[in-house]
Amino acid sequence: MSVTKTKIGVIGLGSISDLHLQSYHRSEEAELYAACDMNGGRAEEKAAKYGIPHVYTDYKELLANPDIEAVSICTWNNSHAEISIAALRAGKHVLVEKPLCRTVEEALQVQAAVRETGKKLMVGFVRRYDSNAQLVKRFIDQEELGEVYYAKASCIRRLGNPGGWFADPDRSGGGPVIDIGVHVIDLCWYMMGRPKPVSISANTYKKLGNRANVRNLSFYKAADYDPTVNGVEDMANALIRFDNGASLFVDVSFTLHAKKDEISVKLYGDKGGVELEPEVSFVTEKHDTILNMTPQTDAKSLNVHEAFYNEIQHFLSCVRSDNQPISPVADGLEMMKMLCGIYESAAKGTEIKL
Numbered sequence: 001m002s003v004t005k006t007k008i009g010v011i012g013l014g015s016i017s018d019l020h021l022q023s024y025h026r027s028e029e030a031e032l033y034a035a036c037d038m039n040g041g042r043a044e045e046k047a048a049k050y051g052i053p054h055v056y057t058d059y060k061e062l063l064a065n066p067d068i069e070a071v072s073i074c075t076w077n078n079s080h081a082e083i084s085i086a087a088l089r090a091g092k093h094v095l096v097e098k099p100l101c102r103t104v105e106e107a108l109q110v111q112a113a114v115r116e117t118g119k120k121l122m123v124g125f126v127r128r129y130d131s132n133a134q135l136v137k138r139f140i141d142q143e144e145l146g147e148v149y150y151a152k153a154s155c156i157r158r159l160g161n162p163g164g165w166f167a168d169p170d171r172s173g174g175g176p177v178i179d180i181g182v183h184v185i186d187l188c189w190y191m192m193g194r195p196k197p198v199s200i201s202a203n204t205y206k207k208l209g210n211r212a213n214v215r216n217l218s219f220y221k222a223a224d225y226d227p228t229v230n231g232v233e234d235m236a237n238a239l240i241r242f243d244n245g246a247s248l249f250v251d252v253s254f255t256l257h258a259k260k261d262e263i264s265v266k267l268y269g270d271k272g273g274v275e276l277e278p279e280v281s282f283v284t285e286k287h288d289t290i291l292n293m294t295p296q297t298d299a300k301s302l303n304v305h306e307a308f309y310n311e312i313q314h315f316l317s318c319v320r321s322d323n324q325p326i327s328p329v330a331d332g333l334e335m336m337k338m339l340c341g342i343y344e345s346a347a348k349g350t351e352i353k354l
């Protein structure tokens with residue numbers, strides 16, 4: 001029996017769009033139906049690669065196509081809110097890349113549009129959809145760690161300012177905090193049970209520039225890489241306090257004089273701890289002995305292709321049923337409060353209350 005496929009439009013066809021396109025292409029429940037990028041050559045090229053019949057350079061024209069049921073938004077952060085709202089009002093379900101947008105005000109407008117239209121919006125917090133993350137979540141939900149009261153996350157790039165729009169605060173909303181900090185902060189916060197953030201003390205530093213002079217070391221670049229513009233921070237650290245007494249410490253960088261790149265995501269509870277990155281592993285105590293327990297899994301850390309596929313499959317299941325996304329607009333809004341709070345605290349040089 002053939003399954004009716006959901007007709008999908010993908011808006012923004014730069015670097016990350018490939019992971020959306022590959023996942024929809026692989027899914028039996030989706031049909032890649034339309035593609036849009038304001039760069040017409042890029043739109044044609046991606047459409048040809050994935051056999052997509054309808055190609056646009058203006059997202060409004062794509063949204064006017066009544067056959068499209070759902071869209072992925074993979075554009076620069078400055079258009080996430082505008083395109084999400086327009087898509088919802090055009091009757092489409094939305095999967096929007098992280099971060100939801102650039103400011104809390106924009107996030108509130110997107111949330112209002114979700115309420116007004118009744119359409120589904122899912123934020124692409126892709127790390128939540130990794131199978132190790134879901135494994136850890138099951139353990140935490142079953143109280144294996146007890147009360148999780150501290151989390152610590154680090155995402156350090158020695159060299160990795162993607163340039164172009166990422167380095168232009170008007171289009172990105174900020175640097176490593178909003179681009180990569182969002183992933184690890186969200187993962188910790190999700191695992192901690194989404195407590196309400198109440199205060200933030202943070203620092204941002206802009207000391208090294210983008211170091212476009214460095215040779216022999218490659219890094220992730222925007223599709224339109226341009227090293228001549230750089231208005232964002234190099235690195236940041238922050239301590240976020242929650243209403244249940246728990247706290248999260250995070251540091252992130254686009255560039256730092258560090259020996260190597262580093263990603264770590266660690267959570268500590270009163271019955272046990274867990275490291276999700278760099279390798280999934282639990283810590284507990286039994287019979288007066290501290291145990292390190294390593295689950296047997298296909299991958300030790302994030303499997304990015306699988307995580308994107310799981311994210312897209314979850315989006316499709318929500319679009320095709322009454323299921324609500326596990327990364328809804330409300331979580332995108334809370335994350336914007338934390339990200340913008342980090343910038344506000346750093347700018348004021350003091351702790352801020354949320």
Ligand SMILES: NC(=O)c1ccc[n+]([C@@H]2O[C@H](COP(=O)([O-])OP(=O)(O)OC[C@H]3O[C@@H](n4cnc5c(N)ncnc54)[C@H](O)[C@@H]3O)[C@@H](O)[C@H]2O)c1
Nearest residue numbers: 012013014015016037038074075076077079097098222223
């Ligand atoms: N989930 C992840 O792990 C992950 C990784 C990288 C990037 N991202 C997010 O994905 C988004 C895109 O990042 P990228 O690295 O692909 O950037 P990119 O610059 O490589 O691609 C963005 C594309 O969007 C197009 N575009 C921008 N504004 C548009 C508009 N209004 N209408 C039509 N096209 C428009 C650009 O021409 C470009 O081709 C960002 O929000 C970024 O934060 C997520």
